[in-house]
Amino acid sequence: MNQKQLASDSPSTTQQLPTELESAQAKLVYLYLEATGGATATDLTSALSMKKIAILSVLDSLSSEGLVEKRGTEYAPRR
Secondary structure, three states, rough: OOOHHHHHHHHHHHHOOOOOOHHHHHHHHHHHHHOOOOOHHHHHHHHHOHHHHHHHHHHHHHHOOOEEEEEEOEEEEEO
């Protein structure tokens, strides 16, 4: 995919993000969960190369805002 394609795809992706997402980390975690349908905190830590404490903090915030829900050991976007 070339840069022109990426640039043209960016606005539609940004428009789909909930407005409550302000930090880059929250956006990254949310987009990953959207793309995969759900993941554990350990999966997110590995896939996104973030510290687990940061992942858990972001997941707590996203859960408090009603954007994700915990299903067993996985977190998934709330529909």
